[in-house]
Amino acid sequence: MTTRLTTSAGAPVSHNDTSKTAGPRGPVMLDDYQLIEKLAHQNRERIPERVVHAKGWGAQGTFTVTHDITQYTCADIFSKVGNSCDILSRWSTVAGELGAADAERDVRGFSVKFYTDEGNWDVVGNNTPVFFIRDGFKFPDFIRTQKRHPKTNLRSPEAMFDFWAAQPESVHQVTILMSDRGIPVNPMHMHGYGSHTYSMWNKNGERVWVKFHFRTQQGIKNHSSEAAETLIGKTRESYQEDLFAAIEARNFPKWELNIQVMPEAKAETVEFNPFDLTKVWPHDQFPLIPVGMLEFNKNPDNYFQIVENAAYSPSNKVPGIGFSPDKMLQARVFAYADAHRYRLGTHYEALPANAPKCPVHHYHKDGAMNFMGPSTGHVDAYYEPNQYAESAKPDVSVAEPPLKISGDADKYVQEDADADYVQPRALYADVMQADERARLHANMAGAMAPCSMPVRERWLAVLGRVHPEYEAGVRAELARLDA
Structure with missing residues (x-):
């Protein structure tokens, strides 16, 4: 049976190809509502693109718990091996606009929404375990350096390296970005990281600090x-093509979720700041602990509805999983949800991509596009506290144990500057092989080549503090390019 075309109000439509006119040559009649509706809707089909991570690719799937971690968390999803929930992931480049090429050298976003029985849990991460900065105060300035120059409207290597040279904490992330791992073949062949330090607590209220790792089962490429x-010259959509085709062919990509665990007291004695987003936790001290498997087995039927409307925020957590003193995490808890309110609207979490799959009861009220109806449990309960037993009330049993803090409040506290070079030095000298270092030198020099001499020298000085061979290698490549 043929599906009958209707208006958005549900009335059947008689035609959909020509305008209603006064006579065979026009003019067009203003009462041709469907013409007006189609044109007006088209004018409003675009929404603001994300400020960062605008270009992305997504898929739906399932998460299944494979290992018992109840000693660390009382989160319901992890209460039993075999538990599962639906998931939605979005992978993305950071700096590029919505039409940017997929295979550009850039950090990749790696975000997962877990639709658990106790609400949505979002892990909003990247394909790198660290980030360029450790304090949200610097984030707006950093992002401006990744976007277009206000006069030239072009990307500015000068701005990027000028900023990075003034923030030596960034050298760890920039080294990874300019290394072989700066351009993954596609989302399926890269790891993902929650990056931040989070916390978990068990049924006894005992807290541990954790890092989340998503280990690709397809191998790193x-x-x-x-x-x-060469690839960008052929297609700007290589990631979308690869990901979509793999799932359609039933070659479902998988990642294993692992955690690193640090006892709460250990954070006081480790030789680095465990809440610093520019630092990793050494695996020999804090080994990976397997948790479960993510399988992505469905391409969304409507990409815009599910992937473009997907709104991830670290503020979305469930009982048993919490935050930490990580300063960048604290900033993102506010900034991400606020970005979604701006881009998608007040009730963005009621959209299909973001709506929890468990009952929802809150006292948010009215606002544009409120299509949910009352959700407080009682028609007269539009405020709280109230007298109605059936209405939604807080549950003290899910309260997070108190977070231990110490020290004076001081916005001028600085990290040990020398510590910013220890881990990138180990990455460069101990992890990378000679051929990898050579490619790193070439990639770094190519990115720096358009910069002025003062900016070059400032950044080369940073590289020299990491390792003298690092500076020498990049300097030699720059000289070759300048010749």
Whole structure:
């Protein structure tokens, strides 16, 4: 049976190809409502793109718990091996606009929404375990350096390296970005990281600090700069093509969720700040503990509805999982949800991509596009506290144990500057092989080449503090490019 075309109000439509006119040559009649509706709707089909992570690719799937971690968390999803829930993931580049090429050298976003029985839990991360900065105060300035120059309307390597040279904490992330892992072949062949330090607590109220790791089961694969340049000349949509085709062919990509665990007291004695987003936790001290498997087995039927409307925020957590003193995390808890309110509207979490799959009861009221109806449990309960036994009330049993803090409030507290070079030095000298270091030198020099001499020298000085061979290698490549 043919599906009958209707208006958005449900009335059947008689035609959908020509305008209603006064005579065979026009003019068009103003009462041709469907014409007006189609044109007006088209004018409003676009929404603001994300400020960062605008270009992305998503898929739906399932998470299944494979290992018992109840000693660390009382979160319901982890209460039993075999528990599962639906998930929605979005992978993305950071700096590029909505039409940017997929295979550009950039950090990749790696976000997962877990639709648990106790609400949505979002892990909003990247494909790198660290970030460029450790304090949200610097985030707006950092992002401006990644976007377009206000006069030229072009990307500005000068701005990027000028900022990074003034923030040596960034050298760890920039080293990863300019390494072989700067251009993954596609989302399926990269790891994901929650990056921040989070907390978990068990049924006894005992807290531990944790890091989340998503380990690709497809293996790590990366493009060289030259291969990526050739690929972009052929297609700007390589990630979407690869991901969509794999799922349609039932080659479902998988990642294993692991955690690193640090006892609460240990954070006081480790040789680095465990809440610093520019630092990793050494695996020999804090080994990966397997938790469960993510499988992505469905391409959304409507990409815009599910992937573009997907709104991830670290503020979405469930009982048994909490925050930490990580300063960037604290800033993102506010900034991400606020970005979604701006981009999608007041009730963005009621959209299908974001709506929890468990009962929802809150006292938010009215506002544009409120299509949910009352959700407080009683028609007269539109405020709280109230007298109605059936209405939604807080549950003290899910309260987070108190967070221990110490020290004086001081916005000028600085980290130990020398500590910013220890981990990138180990990455460069102990982890990378000679051929990897050579490619790093070439990639870094190529990115720096358009910069002025003062900015070059400032950044080379940072590299020299990491390792003298790092500076020498990049300096030699710059000289070759300048010749």
